[in-house]
Amino acid sequence: MTTTQLAGLLPELEVIRADFPILSRSVADGRPLVYLDSANTSQKPQVVIDTMVDHLERHNANVARAMHALGAESTEAFEGARDKVAAFINAPSRNEVVFTKNATEALNLLARTLDLGPGDNVVITEMEHHSNIVSWQLACERSGAELRWFGLTDDGRLDLSNADALIDEHTKVVAFTWVSNMLGTINPVTDLVARAKAFGAHSVIDASQAAPQLPVDVAATGCDFLVFTGHKVVGPTGVGVLWGREELLNGLPPFHGGGEMIETVTMARSTYASAPHRFEAGTPPIVEAVGLGAAVDYLSHIGMDAIHRHEQAITAYALEGLRTVPGLTVLGPLDATERGGAISFEIDGVHPHDVAQVLDSRGVAIRAGHHCAKPAHARFGVQSSTRMSSYLYTTPAEVDALVEGLEYTRSYFKLG
Amino acid sequence: MSQQLDALYQEIILDHYKNPHHKGLREPFEAEVHHVNPTCGDEVTLRVHVSDGTVADVSYDSVGCSISQASASVLTDLVIGKPVEEAMSIHETFLTLMQGKGAVEPDEEVLEDAIAFAGVAKFPARVKCALLSWMAWKDATARSLEDSHG
Numbered sequence: 110m111t112t113t114q115l116a117g118l119l120p121e122l123e124v125i126r127a128d129f130p131i132l133s134r135s136v137a138d139g140r141p142l143v144y145l146d147s148a149n150t151s152q153k154p155q156v157v158i159d160t161m162v163d164h165l166e167r168h169n170a171n172v173a174r175a176m177h178a179l180g181a182e183s184t185e186a187f188e189g190a191r192d193k194v195a196a197f198i199n200a201p202s203r204n205e206v207v208f209t210k211n212a213t214e215a216l217n218l219l220a221r222t223l224d225l226g227p228g229d230n231v232v233i234t235e236m237e238h239h240s241n242i243v244s245w246q247l248a249c250e251r252s253g254a255e256l257r258w259f260g261l262t263d264d265g266r267l268d269l270s271n272a273d274a275l276i277d278e279h280t281k282v283v284a285f286t287w288v289s290n291m292l293g294t295i296n297p298v299t300d301l302v303a304r305a306k307a308f309g310a311h312s313v314i315d316a317s318q319a320a321p322q323l324p325v326d327v328a329a330t331g332c333d334f335l336v337f338t339g340h341k342v343v344g345p346t347g348v349g350v351l352w353g354r355e356e357l358l359n360g361l362p363p364f365h366g367g368g369e370m371i372e373t374v375t376m377a378r379s380t381y382a383s384a385p386h387r388f389e390a391g392t393p394p395i396v397e398a399v400g401l402g403a404a405v406d407y408l409s410h411i412g413m414d415a416i417h418r419h420e421q422a423i424t425a426y427a428l429e430g431l432r433t434v435p436g437l438t439v440l441g442p443l444d445a446t447e448r449g450g451a452i453s454f455e456i457d458g459v460h461p462h463d464v465a466q467v468l469d470s471r472g473v474a475i476r477a478g479h480h481c482a483k484p485a486h487a488r489f490g491v492q493s494s495t496r497m498s499s500y501l502y503t504t505p506a507e508v509d510a511l512v513e514g515l516e517y518t519r520s521y522f523k524l525g
Numbered sequence: 526m527s528q529q530l531d532a533l534y535q536e537i538i539l540d541h542y543k544n545p546h547h548k549g550l551r552e553p554f555e556a557e558v559h560h561v562n563p564t565c566g567d568e569v570t571l572r573v574h575v576s577d578g579t580v581a582d583v584s585y586d587s588v589g590c591s592i593s594q595a596s597a598s599v600l601t602d603l604v605i606g607k608p609v610e611e612a613m614s615i616h617e618t619f620l621t622l623m624q625g626k627g628a629v630e631p632d633e634e635v636l637e638d639a640i641a642f643a644g645v646a647k648f649p650a651r652v653k654c655a656l657l658s659w660m661a662w663k664d665a666t667a668r669s670l671e672d673s674h675g
């Protein structure tokens with residue numbers, strides 16, 4: 110199958126690929142790079158790189174506190190990035206967009222500041238990334254609240270059969286991923302939000318894997334909080350986003366104390382700024398936020414609907430290709446329309462580490478291990494898996510290179 | 526490309542991977558440890574039985590890649606039956622080889638089959654795999670000695 114025959118691919122895929130300088134690199138003795146690890150981190154388009162370089166070369170200064178021309182420019186760029194992110198997720202107010210270090214910090218912020226006590230419970234799921242498990246385990250240990258979780262069905266979906274028993278009047282938080290980074294499953298977010306709301310619990314959506322590949326509309330989900338990380342949406346590392354309803358954010362105690370998050374400080378006590386600055390203590394990741402602003406603008410310009418269609422087309426093509434590899438089992442839903450662009454799989458007789466090594470020698474970059482989702486692996490009785498993950502720049506030819514690489518891996522390990 | 530791979534996946538390594546020696550958990554033992562490679566999740570549970578200053582048995586149960594599995598197998602071949610001191614010195618030699626970034630010439634007299642791991646030292650991401658069971662063995666042996674002294 111050639112690129113032109115596959116319905117749903119982004120038009121002008123070659124033009125998009127040319128936006129990402131790293132894609133023209135070669136690796137492994139001159140082979141073209143086949144980058145299939147975008148769920149781990151995405152590559153960056155030239156416009157993001159240029160925006161960050163331009164900021165550092167021409168506008169660099171601290172924000173909010175520098176009383177000079179550069180300070181004003183830097184503040185404008187930083188706050189402008191907040192507007193861009195707010196537009197990207199359809200936030201009702203720019204004040205609801207808090208810049209954090211990454212998704213992990215955003216989740217920890219919530220787990221630290223949401224009020225929990227003995228008798229309360231927090232409900233998560235078995236398919237969470239460790240950041241959405243451990244932060245709540247710590248919160249429950251600290252507060253005496255109980256941690257509960259949704260299990261998974263054999264085909265990698267949330268098992269909602271006992272939802273009525275899990276979420277009850279003592280539930281304070283329901284936190285779940287929109288798209289699984291391991292199984293690829295797309296979860297029924299509006300249903301889960303409604304279940305939380307019915308009991309007055311706060312809903313927290315981890316959109317780390319959703320924001321890169323689906324249109325995210327916080328208002329439409331009805332959720333209370335949503336987090337994602339900059340480096341997976343073609344932005345830089347070092348910046349993430351917490352979105353929360355303004356009145357809820359302003360009702361939370363501060364997370365970190367320091368500069369910029371205060372109203373006034375005396376030696377005895379302080380009063381705090383309102384969101385978003387309430388949660389942005391200290392000098393924020395300025396150039397990273399500016400880069401993230403350029404990144405979400407880039408994605409919006411291409412269109413999240415179009416990117417989603419592209420991901421689904423590539424995912425369907427990849428599922429088809431992987432099916433031809435003997436001894437290969439895909440973990441998670443097999444229907445591309447119900448999943449995101451991360452596909453984890455096992456190959457009988459070859460450990461994921463060894464698969465990754467052989468593929469790497471052919472220039473194909475994938476991930477091997479537990480992908481920070483050990484419980485989800487344990488659920489399926491596997492200790493680790495191999496994961497390919499595509500993005501808006503992935504071509505069917507790259508999927509072919511993966512499938513050929515897997516055939517070669519089998520022959521290398523003499524699996525016939 | 527295949528040459529580089531072949532340097533990593535020596536026949537000896539693949540043989541030990543397919544047919545690991547001394548695998549399984551056995552009695553008696555003085556110490557049992559559980560080591561994990563947090564990056565990839567590879568795990569080993571390893572027991573050591575020391576008797577009269579000699580490594581009488583090393584038994585293990587493990588899940589992991591070819592490198593970590595083969596390395597556990599080779600380890601047991603090398604240390605079982607050796608005086609603890611000599612086994613520790615073999616451990617030292619293997620560690621030096623693995624941390625040598627490919628620049629250390631392995632001594633076949635001491636390392637026997639373990640010289641096959643010389644190629645692994647050139648792949649920084651895989652050094653941890655090769656060392657998993659060795660580190661577990663050192664830990665367990667130190668503990669079993671502590672127990673017998675205390």
Ligand SMILES: Cc1ncc(COP(=O)(O)O)c(C=O)c1O
Pocket residue numbers: 148149211212213214238240241286288289290315317318338339340349481
């Ligand atoms: C679903 C999910 N949640 C959270 C994270 C954490 O992102 P970060 O490491 O940038 O905080 C990731 C990234 O690996 C993820 O895939």
